[in-house]
Amino acid sequence: MLLKWSFGLLVLVMAACTSAPPEPKASPSQLEGMWSDPPATAEGTFCFFACTEVGLDRLNALLDDPANDARPFPELQAEAGKHQRENYIRPRLTDAALETYPLDPADDPGFLRCEPWGLARQMFAPHQVEIRQRADDRIELRYGEWDALRTVHMDGRPRPAAQAPTLFGHSVGRWEGETLVVETAGVTADITGWDFQHSDGLRVIERFTRSADGDTLLLTATIEDPWSLREPLVFKKIWRWAPDQQITPYEDCEPAEEFSRGKGQ
Amino acid sequence: MTCSRAWAFVIPMLVLAVARAGSHHAFSPVYDEKRLITVEGVVTQFRFVNPHAMMFMDVTDKTKKVVKWTVEFSGRLNLMEGGWTPDTIKPGERVTVSGNPTHTGSQRLFFRRLTRPDGSELLPTGAQRLSAIEEERLRRASQRKQQK
Numbered sequence: 498m499l500l501k502w503s504f505g506l507l508v509l510v511m512a513a514c515t516s517a518p519p520e521p522k523a524s525p526s527q528l529e530g531m532w533s534d535p536p537a538t539a540e541g542t543f544c545f546f547a548c549t550e551v552g553l554d555r556l557n558a559l560l561d562d563p564a565n566d567a568r569p570f571p572e573l574q575a576e577a578g579k580h581q582r583e584n585y586i587r588p589r590l591t592d593a594a595l596e597t598y599p600l601d602p603a604d605d606p607g608f609l610r611c612e613p614w615g616l617a618r619q620m621f622a623p624h625q626v627e628i629r630q631r632a633d634d635r636i637e638l639r640y641g642e643w644d645a646l647r648t649v650h651m652d653g654r655p656r657p658a659a660q661a662p663t664l665f666g667h668s669v670g671r672w673e674g675e676t677l678v679v680e681t682a683g684v685t686a687d688i689t690g691w692d693f694q695h696s697d698g699l700r701v702i703e704r705f706t707r708s709a710d711g712d713t714l715l716l717t718a719t720i721e722d723p724w725s726l727r728e729p730l731v732f733k734k735i736w737r738w739a740p741d742q743q744i745t746p747y748e749d750c751e752p753a754e755e756f757s758r759g760k761g762q
Numbered sequence: 763m764t765c766s767r768a769w770a771f772v773i774p775m776l777v778l779a780v781a782r783a784g785s786h787h788a789f790s791p792v793y794d795e796k797r798l799i800t801v802e803g804v805v806t807q808f809r810f811v812n813p814h815a816m817m818f819m820d821v822t823d824k825t826k827k828v829v830k831w832t833v834e835f836s837g838r839l840n841l842m843e844g845g846w847t848p849d850t851i852k853p854g855e856r857v858t859v860s861g862n863p864t865h866t867g868s869q870r871l872f873f874r875r876l877t878r879p880d881g882s883e884l885l886p887t888g889a890q891r892l893s894a895i896e897e898e899r900l901r902r903a904s905q906r907k908q909q910k
Contacts, residue, residue, distance in 0.1 A: 534843055537894035566903055570895050602788035624839040641839045642813075745838050749811035756791035757865040 526630075527675055527707050531743075532714045532736035533625045533641075540735070543574055546690055547621040547718070547732040552581030586691055586730065594725035599692035603758045606688075611750035613643045615664045615687035617695055620703065620718060621734055625744050628705075636670060636677070644747035649679050656683050662697040677705040689720070696724035712738050793862040793872045801831055801871070802858045810848040812837040817851060819859070821869075832870045833859055836886065844887030851876070851884070 535541030540548075543556050556577035559565050565573060582599075590598055606612040614622065625641035634652040639645070649670040656667035666684035670677055681701045688694050699722045706715050716734040720726065789795070803821035815835035820828045835841060841850075851857070856879055861871035876884040 534840075537891040538898055539895050542891060542895060560899065560902060561906065563903070563906065566899070570892060570899065601791075603791035605788055608788035608791070624837075644812075742842070745812060745842070747812040749809070750813050753788070753792065755864060755866050755868055755870075756788070758791065 528628045528677055528705055528714065529630060531625060531627050531739050531741075533739035533742050534623060534737060535735040536713065536737050539570065539574075541737070542570075543577060544733055544735050545623055547716075547734040549581050549585050549730075549732055551585040552577050553733070555580040582691075586693075589727050589730055590693055591725055591727055594693045594695075597694055600688055600694070601758050602692075603753075603756050608753050608756075610752050613645060613664065616647075616666055616681060616684045616701065617687060617689035617699060617720065619643065619645050619647075619665065620701070620716070621690045621732065625739065625742055626714075626736060627744060639744060641744045642747070644744060649677075662686070666699075666701075673704075675706065677703075679703040679705070691730075693725055695720075695722045695726075698723050714738070789872065792864055794865055795862055797863055798860055798874060799863045799871060800858060800860045803831060803856070805851055805853050805855045805857055806830075807853055808848070808851040810838050810841070810846070810850075812839055815841055815846075817859075817873075819857070829869055833861060833873050834870065835873045840887055844890060846887070 535544060539556065539560060540553060543553065556573065559573045559577060587595070587598070602608065607614055607618075613619075619640055619642070622640045622642035622645075625639075627637075627639040629637050629639070631637050631648075634650060634654075636649045636651060638647040638649065640647075645665075647665050647668060649668045651670050653669055653671070655669075660667065660683060662683050662685040664685055664687070666681045668679050668681040670679045672678070679702070681703070682699070684695075684697060684699045684701075686695060686697045686699075699720065701721075702719045704717045706717075707713070708715065714736040716732075716736075718732045718734070720730045720732070801819075801821050803819040805817060805819050807816075807818045809816045814837050817833040817835065819831050819833065821831045823829050838846075858877045859871065859873065860875040860877075861873045864870050874886065
């Protein structure tokens with residue numbers, strides 16, 4: 498009897514040891530930690546806030562043209578940025594959004610009154626983003642700019658029907674392989690980081706992926722808004738792994754006292 | 763043109779190009795990107811804060827009158843990337859500062875370069891980034907020539 502039980506136990510142990518190891522479960526640990534300004538490369542600098550494939554293609558074409566070797570990088574960056582603005586963003590804006598595009602920087606409520614940014618700018622904010630799993634059902638994103646905190650619900654909970662739009666809206670996340678996908682809606686009408694206004698019909702899908710070498714975090718963000726956009730806009734952003742950095746207080750914003758309109762863009 | 767003088771012209775272009783890429787804290791409504799001015803005086807306070815660090819200084823004008831000037835910098839988050847600390851600039855220091863003046867001509871400028879009496883300089887943190895990019899461009903150009 499003892500021999501029979503021992504043999505059964507041995508079979509079970511062997512089965513456990515020879516079966517394929519479990520698939521590594523995607524987890525925030527792949528993204529968790531402190532990220533900061535992008536690498537000091539041409540692409541990283543062009544995507545300091547965010548960029549588009551159209552803009553990057555233009556930048557690389559300019560950099561690969563020997564005729565531009567003597568031109569300062571900021572000049573090429575500005576040219577690629579203008580190309581991106583005029584050939585990618587502007588054609589996708591609705592007539593309603595074009596009425597005020599590009600917004601005068603002097604009309605920015607963040608500049609005028611120190612009002613914190615909404616999601617459509619905060620998601621592309623420069624400097625740090627710290628990603629932390631706070632519980633099984635949520636991940637937090639803390640941004641250095643404005644020391645702003647976002648919650649991403651990982652349990653799929655729908656946005657409460659009666660919940661009014663908020664600055665960052667309601668974000669629900671899921672893992673697709675090693676990519677964190679975050680869908681957000683319910684964002685207060687505001688301005689984007691691209692100098693156009695959006696409505697509270699804004700919908701954003703963010704895809705966060707860590708590079709194979711672990712050194713960078715790539716965001717691809719798709720933005721939809723029936724009021725301001727004829728078709729979705731897709732932006733990229735890059736952060737650099739920066740475990741030694743800290744987010745410092747953001748409490749000394751002073752409303753603008755002297756400024757002139759019509760000086761932007 | 764010396765290296766530091768070249769940076770003084772190029773770095774504002776980088777700052778502006780980044781600012782245009784997405785609205786950050788408005789620079790253009792306050793400061794004139796096309797002009798640089800220089801003032802000399804004694805630091806009375808350096809505030810290493812977000813969103814923008816600030817320095818206050820006493821500047822003696824041509825009539826021997828002491829005038830209060832304000833110098834605005836990038837924010838603490840940005841300056842820390844370049845190794846700055848709250849003690850990088852100390853009260854009592856005599857400094858010469860170059861920067862973009864305001865459109866209104868007030869006693870205020872946006873920092874581009876700070877020079878101390880011993881000749882040492884502080885430059886915006888963008889200088890390190892630009893330097894790395896120029897090295898990258900040289901490598902690209904070299905690879906391009908090798909491929910031909």
